[in-house]
Amino acid sequence: MKRCLVVISILSLLLSGCWSRRELNELGITFALGLDEGKNGNVRVTAQMVDPGMIAEKTGGGGSDSPVTNFSEEGKTVFEAVRKITKDSPRKVYPAHLRILIISESLAKKGIGHILDILSRDWEVRSDFLIVIAKKQRAEQILKIATPIEKIPANSMYQSLTITSKVWAQSSAVVLDKLIQEIVSKGKQPVLSGINIVGNIKEGKNITNIQNITPNTYLKFDNVAVFHIDKLIGWLNDDESKTYNLLMNNVFDTVVNIKCPSGGKAVIEIIRSKTKIKGKVVGDKPNAKVVMNMEGNVGEVECNIDLTKPHSIAQLEKVFKQQETAVISKSIKDVQRKFQSDIYGFGEAVHRSNPKYWSKVENDWDKQYFVNLPVDIKINIKLRRVGTIGNSFMQPLRK
Numbered sequence: 001m002k003r004c005l006v007v008i009s010i011l012s013l014l015l016s017g018c019w020s021r022r023e024l025n026e027l028g029i030t031f032a033l034g035l036d037e038g039k040n041g042n043v044r045v046t047a048q049m050v051d052p053g054m055i056a057e058k059t060g061g062g063g064s065d066s067p068v069t070n071f072s073e074e075g076k077t078v079f080e081a082v083r084k085i086t087k088d089s090p091r092k093v094y095p096a097h098l099r100i101l102i103i104s105e106s107l108a109k110k111g112i113g114h115i116l117d118i119l120s121r122d123w124e125v126r127s128d129f130l131i132v133i134a135k136k137q138r139a140e141q142i143l144k145i146a147t148p149i150e151k152i153p154a155n156s157m158y159q160s161l162t163i164t165s166k167v168w169a170q171s172s173a174v175v176l177d178k179l180i181q182e183i184v185s186k187g188k189q190p191v192l193s194g195i196n197i198v199g200n201i202k203e204g205k206n207i208t209n210i211q212n213i214t215p216n217t218y219l220k221f222d223n224v225a226v227f228h229i230d231k232l233i234g235w236l237n238d239d240e241s242k243t244y245n246l247l248m249n250n251v252f253d254t255v256v257n258i259k260c261p262s263g264g265k266a267v268i269e270i271i272r273s274k275t276k277i278k279g280k281v282v283g284d285k286p287n288a289k290v291v292m293n294m295e296g297n298v299g300e301v302e303c304n305i306d307l308t309k310p311h312s313i314a315q316l317e318k319v320f321k322q323q324e325t326a327v328i329s330k331s332i333k334d335v336q337r338k339f340q341s342d343i344y345g346f347g348e349a350v351h352r353s354n355p356k357y358w359s360k361v362e363n364d365w366d367k368q369y370f371v372n373l374p375v376d377i378k379i380n381i382k383l384r385r386v387g388t389i390g391n392s393f394m395q396p397l398r399k
């Protein structure tokens with residue numbers, strides 16, 4: 001028995017205890033980071049820290065102050081700037097709960113690879129936060145805008161981008177791991193969603209802005225930024241952004257306006273979409289094929305069409321195929337012409353089908369082969385439902 005007590009006593013000396021613990025009241029819990037160009041080639045970092053006490057007050061219905069505080073500093077590197085924030089902040093930046101990273105457009109044009117290094121290397125940072133580009137704005141300004149409904153701006157932006165990328169398809173929710181994977185890939189170039197300030201920036205900084213029924217200033221996710229490796233080279237328009245997300249299988253639910261055969265218009269709600277991209281080499285030239293299988297519902301009708309008849313549904317499906325094939329084909333050709341950057345991953349498809357051929361063309365893929373790549377598009381659409389009514393109650397009145 002004594003021998004056991006001696007062994008236990010010796011082993012207890014080897015226990016380290018909670019040597020690395022950190023108290024919550026010592027941490028500046030950071031939900032958002034903004035990166036801008038600083039002076040003399042420096043980078044300016046803005047950290048949006050949450051005040052837990054203020055959030056508790058908000059939950060109880062009291063208080064009118066902001067639950068977050070922004071701190072900004074410049075440094076030669078991101079790491080240096082983050083550490084310099086402690087000159088102003090009573091707490092050290094703690095990014096383990098980071099929700100969103102905002103990079104200014106001007107900084108992104110110079111390259112973002114080196115500034116992502118600390119985020120991929122730092123053990124405190126999880127990789128599930130979203131990354132966006134501040135379009136024609138500084139990231140620091142974006143983080144100063146008060147947001148309605150969700151009082152923490154970082155949470156508001158995170159939730160808004162997550163939802164709009166699923167149900168509207170003109171934005172793309174990109175996390176750190178995915179971005180780095182596409183930066184290092186030679187067959188697929190990265191994209192990031194853009195965010196912009198709508199309204200007066202000065203008014204948007206004031207907490208009274210969100211006390212109005214309709215805020216005078218608000219944040220809006222605005223299309224998709226195109227990159228070549230790690231440098232921003234341009235922006236997709238609405239059709240090009242939606243095409244990208246359809247091809248990348250990012251679309252969970254969206255709507256498409258089409259023309260009715262007899263005039264007027266109808267709205268098709270896409271409830272399922274699955275795209276397959278295939279590549280092949282024909283006569284020493286690469287080709288790509290896009291096959292899109294969709295299911296949808298008739299969401300709105302503003303024309304004279306008898307939805308009780310099967311051939312009317314077939315007509316709408318035919319119009320949808322023709323219209324969307326034309327839009328998607330044009331969008332792909334415009335991206336080939338304007339950007340010469342394979343954001344769709346056609347190069348990866350060619351690589352999978354013919355690795356030997358890919359090894360010959362991979363270094364010149366974007367500028368020489370992607371720009372001239374023939375892309376065959378095939379769309380299959382099945383309309384499942386027309387809603388709780390058949391024909392519109394307005395149809396007899398139109399006659």
